[in-house]
Amino acid sequence: MRFQFPIIVIDEDFRSENSSGFGIRSLVTAIEAEGMEVLGVTSYGDLTSFVQQQSRASCYILSIDDDEFSEANQEETLTRLRAFVAELRFRNADIPIFLYGETRTSHHLPNDILREMHGFIHMFEDTPEFIARYVVREARAYLDNLAPPFFRALVHYASDGSYSWHCPGHSGGVAFLKSPVGHMFHQFFGENMLRADVCNAVDELGQLLDHTGPIAASERNAARISHADHLFFVTNGTSTSNKIVWNSTVAPGDIVVVDRNCHKSILHSIIMTGAIPIFLMPTRNNFGIIGPIPRSEFDWENIQQKIAQNPFITDKGAKPRVLTITQSTYDGVLYNVEEIKDALDGKIDTLHFDEAWLPHAAFHDFYGDYHAIGEGRVRCKESLVFSTQSTHKLLAGISQASQILVQDSESRQLDKDLFNEAYLMHTSTSPQYAIIASCDVAAAMMEPPGGTALVEESITEAMEFRRAMRKVDEEWGSDWWFKVWGPDHIAEEGMGEREDWMLRAGDNWHGFGDLAEGFNMLDPIKATIVTPGLDLDGNFDDWGIPAAILTKYLSEHGIIVEKCGLYSFFIMFTIGITKGRWNTLVTELQQFKDCYDSNSPLWRCMPEFLAKNKHYEGWGLRDLCNAIHNVYAQHDVARLTTEMYLSTMVPAMRPGEAWAKMAHREVERVDIEELEGRITAMLVTPYPPGIPLLIPGERFNRTIVNYLRFARTFNEQFPGFETDCHGLVKEMKDGKARYCVDCVKD
Numbered sequence: 096m097r098f099q100f101p102i103i104v105i106d107e108d109f110r111s112e113n114s115s116g117f118g119i120r121s122l123v124t125a126i127e128a129e130g131m132e133v134l135g136v137t138s139y140g141d142l143t144s145f146v147q148q149q150s151r152a153s154c155y156i157l158s159i160d161d162d163e164f165s166e167a168n169q170e171e172t173l174t175r176l177r178a179f180v181a182e183l184r185f186r187n188a189d190i191p192i193f194l195y196g197e198t199r200t201s202h203h204l205p206n207d208i209l210r211e212m213h214g215f216i217h218m219f220e221d222t223p224e225f226i227a228r229y230v231v232r233e234a235r236a237y238l239d240n241l242a243p244p245f246f247r248a249l250v251h252y253a254s255d256g257s258y259s260w261h262c263p264g265h266s267g268g269v270a271f272l273k274s275p276v277g278h279m280f281h282q283f284f285g286e287n288m289l290r291a292d293v294c295n296a297v298d299e300l301g302q303l304l305d306h307t308g309p310i311a312a313s314e315r316n317a318a319r320i321s322h323a324d325h326l327f328f329v330t331n332g333t334s335t336s337n338k339i340v341w342n343s344t345v346a347p348g349d350i351v352v353v354d355r356n357c358h359k360s361i362l363h364s365i366i367m368t369g370a371i372p373i374f375l376m377p378t379r380n381n382f383g384i385i386g387p388i389p390r391s392e393f394d395w396e397n398i399q400q401k402i403a404q405n406p407f408i409t410d411k412g413a414k415p416r417v418l419t420i421t422q423s424t425y426d427g428v429l430y431n432v433e434e435i436k437d438a439l440d441g442k443i444d445t446l447h448f449d450e451a452w453l454p455h456a457a458f459h460d461f462y463g464d465y466h467a468i469g470e471g472r473v474r475c476k477e478s479l480v481f482s483t484q485s486t487h488k489l490l491a492g493i494s495q496a497s498q499i500l501v502q503d504s505e506s507r508q509l510d511k512d513l514f515n516e517a518y519l520m521h522t523s524t525s526p527q528y529a530i531i532a533s534c535d536v537a538a539a540m541m542e543p544p545g546g547t548a549l550v551e552e553s554i555t556e557a558m559e560f561r562r563a564m565r566k567v568d569e570e571w572g573s574d575w576w577f578k579v580w581g582p583d584h585i586a587e588e589g590m591g592e593r594e595d596w597m598l599r600a601g602d603n604w605h606g607f608g609d610l611a612e613g614f615n616m617l618d619p620i621k622a623t624i625v626t627p628g629l630d631l632d633g634n635f636d637d638w639g640i641p642a643a644i645l646t647k648y649l650s651e652h653g654i655i656v657e658k659c660g661l662y663s664f665f666i667m668f669t670i671g672i673t674k675g676r677w678n679t680l681v682t683e684l685q686q687f688k689d690c691y692d693s694n695s696p697l698w699r700c701m702p703e704f705l706a707k708n709k710h711y712e713g714w715g716l717r718d719l720c721n722a723i724h725n726v727y728a729q730h731d732v733a734r735l736t737t738e739m740y741l742s743t744m745v746p747a748m749r750p751g752e753a754w755a756k757m758a759h760r761e762v763e764r765v766d767i768e769e770l771e772g773r774i775t776a777m778l779v780t781p782y783p784p785g786i787p788l789l790i791p792g793e794r795f796n797r798t799i800v801n802y803l804r805f806a807r808t809f810n811e812q813f814p815g816f817e818t819d820c821h822g823l824v825k826e827m828k829d830g831k832a833r834y835c836v837d838c839v840k841d
């Protein structure tokens with residue numbers, strides 16, 4: 096496998112007909128003769144738009160002749176050179192940089208620049224061929240060191256050309272070539288993807304399930320980069336990482352302490368392990384944004400009180416096995432991990448932070464103590480700390496790439512052999528090697544300084560976006576414009592400071608009331624965009640723009656958002672963000688405003704939607720917004736959903752017990768109208784927001800039933816905008832739709 100990484104030559108005279116131009120071009124010819132590609136440019140250009148180009152280089156040759164070091168030009172030349180070298184080194188500590196110039200110039204170079212150079216090439220002193228070999232050797236050495244252990248081994252294996260008799264049965268892709276549609280598949284994904292799709296019979300690549308060979312070396316490398324004591328790659332998503340962590344430490348009947356707004360994989364873990372959950376309740380504002388769990392909920396007295404009140408716990412003194420917190424809530428709120436460790440170290444066996452949305456935080460000190468495991472973080476005295484991270488959500492991992500990080504405590508180290516038993520229970524015996532390679536590469540990409548630069552860049556872009564939205568508001572939104580949820584004050588340029596992003600008790604932008612000082616911050620790369628129509632107290636305006644309509648409009652114009660609420664939607668600035676992407680969002684929002692203000696007919700602004708939903712024939716965009724807004728307002732939906740999520744959930748049996756009822760078919764389908772007081776056997780999860788509302792074994796209360804009734808009416812009135820509710824089954828009876836939930840038989 097030959098990778099294409101050109102040597103970049105920057106020389107004003109690159110195309111000139113003078114001796115300097117002649118000299119650099121003969122060097123280029125000599126380098127090309129050594130088999131390396133060369134890219135020649137005549138100026139440093141715009142440094143900021145240079146990132147992609149820059150990461151594809153294998154070496155830089157910066158040419159400077161005595162002219163540029165004449166009395167008149169010297170200062171300017173040095174300033175430009177210094178800025179360019181600093182920009183390169185901000186992202187890349189290792190790439191070779193050569194200066195190429197006349198002898199006299201080297202005397203003028205200050206040490207801070209020389210220090211960053213791999214050599215000073217004296218023009219005309221050696222032959223171009225000699226210099227070329229020297230440069231190419233350095234460039235190749237740099238490239239040879241780039242690939243992290245597993246990716247390196249996989250590339251080697253796939254290019255090796257050996258015949259395989261092992262699985263997968265497509266044999267490096269050959270099977271696909273025997274069929275026309277297979278050929279299409281092969282052409283689409285390309286040969287390398289299929290050659291690299293191997294099974295664990297290939298010993299030279301190591302074993303994921305035993306953590307040996309190059310795979311183990313990669314996990315160690317990632318652990319070093321993340322400052323974790325142990326790190327395990329997981330190829331079935333953080334859903335699986337969470338189950339592994341839980342199965343390694345929780346057994347039937349154990350007490351577990353869980354964020355009520357946790358991911359469903361945690362609820363599955365509760366069911367699967369047969370644990371008895373104690374829930375910590377988050378705040379919520381009437382935008383539907385989930386706030387943090389208040390600091391006081393973490394007080395040991397509070398947890399003990401919940402244990403005392405739980406009807407299923409017999410041994411009230413038993414130590415809870417695990418605490419699981421959604422670190423970065425779905426709207427980007429973070430907790431101060433050190434405070435949680437202080438409060439619960441030794442009281443709970445394992446502190447687990449579900450950092451599916453936070454794998455980037457360890458690589459920039461912007462995030463301080465507001466993530467679980469990183470450089471210089473103090474150990475707990477007794478409790479182990481776990482973090483589970485979706486590499487694929489915010490770093491450069493492919494789908495299902497995930498990892499488990501562990502920090503030992505002062506008194507206890509993770510027993511890796513025991514832990515691996517839980518790992519094996521949930522890991523396929525045929526892991527996808529491309530996912531392992533992407534875990535490996537994603538970690539290597541985050542190695543400082545490159546990784547730090549990437550995180551810094553996504554924060555800066557997120558800030559630019561917020562500033563751009565405010566600017567539109569000031570210049571253009573005299574009647575209305577969208578708001579980005581977040582603190583009133585943001586830095587005027589650059590990324591600002593962590594302090595700007597703290598959630599404070601006195602602030603009224605967040606709507607979460609009196610929060611403890613220093614306990615929470617908002618991650619600036621997560622942006623909730625709020626549409627008009629609703630205030631933080633849940634009051635509806637005379638008019639409004641339900642976010643479901645806006646996001647449908649956006650998706651018809653090529654913009655897919657992450658998550659949609661009643662009057663808000665959510666986007667993220669991952670390390671894959673580009674200026675083009677967020678600028679397009681800003682302009683599409685402006686287009687939407689135009690369409691809304693002029694009540695543009697749906698056939699013009701949302702033709703695809705209209706084609707699928709003839710019901711709205713003849714409607715304008717504003718008509719549609721008004722209709723849905725009015726129904727939301729009539730039913731006071733913002734307060735209804737908030738109250739529903741904050742209402743007291745009464746557990747009638749352990750989640751695992753309710754599950755058993757379903758497995759044994761001791762359940763019945765109950766109509767919405769008869770649901771109140773019944774015990775659900777299913778997880779009930781409304782979308783949006785996709786957060787489980789009721790857990791198997793809990794009883795339906797009136798607020799929830801009212802919400803389900805509303806959802807039913809709404810769905811009948813507004814085809815195309817159905818609120819999906821997982822757990823709710825639609826049945827047709829005598830030509831009429833009936834909505835039911837599977838409940839435990841009375």
Ligand SMILES: *Cc1c(COP(=O)(O)O)cnc(C)c1O
Nearest residue numbers: 332333334335358421449451485
């Ligand atoms: C997405 C998510 C998960 C599951 O991660 P996958 O990699 O999709 O399996 C777990 N926890 C939280 C909080 C999530 O948002």
